[in-house]
Amino acid sequence: MxxxxxxxxxxxxxxxxxxxxxxxxxxxxxxxxxxxxxxxxxxxSGVVHSGLYYSPGSLKAQLGVAGSRSMVAFAREHGVAVDVCGKLVVATSEEEVLRLRALHERGTANGIDGLRLLAPEQAREIEPHVACAAALFVPATGIVDYxxxxxxxxxxxxxxxxxxxxxxxxxxxxxxxxxxxxxxxxxxxxxxxxxxxxxxxxxxxxxxxxxxxxxxRIVPFRGEYFELAPGAAGLVRGLVYPVPDPRFPFLGVHLTRMVHGGTHAGPNAVLALAREGYRWRDVVPADVLDALTWPGLWRLAQGNVGTGAREVVRSASRRVFARSLARLVPEITAADLVPAPAGVRAQALGRDGRLVxxxxxxxxxxxxxxxxxxxxxxxxxxxxxxxxxxxxxxxxxxx
Incomplete structure (x- = not known):
């Protein structure tokens, strides 16, 4: 011992x-x-991920796919709220359809069961309010009370x-x-x-x-959430995600039904001004200095100026945030969004500017x-x- x-x-x-x-x-x-x-x-957001997004052979892929099964089994064994509800990954353009097919291939390579590419009318059988050119149904995705x-x-x-x-x-x-x-x-x-x-x-x-x-070096990224107001909650049955942009490590704002009720919308991704910077006014100068003196952050910023600026704008404007969601579910408006608590992601960043x-x-x-x-x-x-x-x-x- x-x-x-x-x-x-x-x-x-x-x-x-x-x-x-x-x-x-x-x-x-x-x-x-x-x-x-x-x-x-x-x-x-309480999601039990299937292992869809991760490079075959990586720890994320190996442990993520196995973890999606063991986490659901653990929750059921111990009476923790869990629901394997599945999710839709929604492509809204022809370019995204190509990336969606590549995602399907990656998920298949990772050993995820039951993946199905869907035409728009098939997607609407699962999520009646989505708009898409195509969608990928991932039945192994769930939600749980972590x-x-x-x-x-x-x-x-x-x-x-x-x-x-x-x-x-x-x-x-x-x-x-x-x-x-x-x-x-x-x-x-x-x-x-x-x-x-x-x-x-x-x-x-x-x-x-x-x-x-x-x-x-850990660089903190704040993810800001909204919750759908009660009148809009019926627009989403389960989980609706965009096709991720391979140039950016985050999945994009999405819609997630929570295991205890309600539907979360988000998160975006902005640089936090403190390691526990859950609001813009949470500023710790030592944390800001720590990030700004790391060469990797400047190298990351050089290649992602436009993306970073869009995330800041989306953080500042509920209307812009709503427009991102409306690409997936057109009926969502800014009036449907109620602020919810934010999270901060601890993301390791190499000196060369590459996110680990x-x-x-x-x-x-x-x-x-x-x-x-x-x-x-x-x-x-x-x-x-x-x-x-x-x-x-x-x-x-x-x-």
Whole structure:
């Protein structure tokens, strides 16, 4: 039996902790917030992704496809709200139809069952209010209560003899000859045999402070949401997505029925002015400086000036946001949109200006750091936990 400390009580940290505790490890989870899923996990759209978008052979593809199945099975087993409702990916131009066909091929290569290319009239049988030139139906996509999943995982950690401590801010870790020591704010250091860091928005900073090269810088992108007003909720039955632009890493604004009711619209993607910058007025100068002094951000901006400007305009104008949605469902207007809480995506960015596309895990002698785990990390969290378990065992074997 090993003692392992896990930093972060988001879904990846808790899934890993629960897995390690279940096999008999002495596990302690620490998080600076006062409850589970305070940031990325608790502020996403609740979608169980199928693994459609990701490069065949990548960790995202392998763990995402497997995770879509294991997450649904876990939720059903533990009474967490889940619904495998399927989604439509909607092409609105001939150029998008070509990309939609390529997406169909990629999904097939990733082993996703039941994909169907649809003509407009077939798409309207599923979503009567969509407008499209063609659509792809993805039956494996679902919606789930990720906070509910995290509550179950935290309970499993405790039932296996582990601890979940809130209000504990991790500062840094250092390797010792016989273990690892985690320093925390206003508390005694924690000693363990190994450490797993799932620090989300602060993953790169925590890795550097712990003597591990994160290989990238986290750049926070805020995703802003609206909810469809009750009178417009009937315009969407399930999930309606645009065909993603391959030049940009985000999926574009889409429509998502939530598992506990209501329909979310969004998110867009704008540079946040704080790592926890959920509003434009949330500004942390040190976070802004951190982003602006990273050469990769300027290289990214040079190639995406137009896209970035459109996202800012869409952030500032509900009417423009509504027009983006109306490409998918023409009856949606600005009057149908009610503001909803935003999220911030922790996106790793290389020095060369390339967004880190896959999950990224870096290790030290007794440390395992999850540096990049954006979508579909929540979907794949149970599978990521298996992957991190192997990383922990490898780190301990090297020590």
């Amino acid at each position: 090993s003692k392992v400390v896990v930093v972060g009580a988001g879904i990846v940290g808790l899934a890993t902790a629960a897995r390690l505790a279940a096999r008999g490890d002495d596990v302690v989870v620490v998080d600076k917030e006062d409850g589970v899923a305070a940031h990325q996990t608790g502020r996403n 906070r509910g999943v995290c509550d179950v995982l935290a309970r499993q950690v405790r039932e296996s003899g582990g601890e979940v401590r809130f209000g504990v801010r991790a500062r840094a870790a250092r390797d010792l000859p016989d273990g690892v020591e985690l320093t925390v704010e206003d508390g005694e250091p924690l000693r363990a045999d190994a450490l797993v860091a799932c620090a989300g928005l602060y993953a790169d900073r925590f890795a550097r402070a712990s003597g591990v090269d994160p290989q990238a 596309d896959d999950f990224l895990v870096v290790t030290g002698p007794r440390q395992v750091h999850v540096v990049n785990a954006p979508s579909p990390a929540a979907t794949a969290s149970l599978e990521i936990a298996r992957h991190l378990e192997r990383q922990v065992d490898a780190a301990l074997a090297r020590a």
